[in-house]
Amino acid sequence: MNIAVAFPTGIGGKGNDGVAGFTARTKGAIGYVEHAYAIRSNLAYVSLKNRDGEFVAPSRQAFQSAVANANWAAAPALHASLVQQAGKQTWPITGATFALIYKQQQRRLTAIEMLRFFDWSYRTGAKLADELQYVPMPKDVVEMIESAWAEVTDAQGQPAWMDPTTAKH
Numbered sequence: 001m002n003i004a005v006a007f008p009t010g011i012g013g014k015g016n017d018g019v020a021g022f023t024a025r026t027k028g029a030i031g032y033v034e035h036a037y038a039i040r041s042n043l044a045y046v047s048l049k050n051r052d053g054e055f056v057a058p059s060r061q062a063f064q065s066a067v068a069n070a071n072w073a074a075a076p077a078l079h080a081s082l083v084q085q086a087g088k089q090t091w092p093i094t095g096a097t098f099a100l101i102y103k104q105q106q107r108r109l110t111a112i113e114m115l116r117f118f119d120w121s122y123r124t125g126a127k128l129a130d131e132l133q134y135v136p137m138p139k140d141v142v143e144m145i146e147s148a149w150a151e152v153t154d155a156q157g158q159p160a161w162m163d164p165t166t167a168k169h
Helices: 015-025 035-040 060-069 108-123 125-131 139-151
Strands: none
16 A cells, blocks of 8 residues: 655655655755665754653654653554653654564464564564664563464464474474
């Protein structure tokens, strides 16, 4: 599903790369892209007033503050909104990427490999996230997510996930 806003004037770019490129090349342009793209494209940025009344610049520390202040345990399906979280250092429009999976998987081996990939992403990918200017999920949030995987079953109702450090599939 491709959602695009039809503005009455101006030009748009396709994805973060396109918007960052147009913004960098167009005098006086205003654009909105992920932080990593703004850094790579050497774009100017603004400070925004957050929920606590502080003006904050976009930074990994400001995004980490939003993640840390979110109530992950109370969020439906661990889908916490990171917008307007509390904290003097919090960037007010932080976002996260979520992956949705079926609780009942039709193919057992596919389900096992998918969950192993997500597990690897959280454990090994955290270092990669840092290198790419993203913020990895905190360990306690990863543990909550992985504990929810106990509800993922195959077509026969058998669990598809066991902690790889304690069990083999």
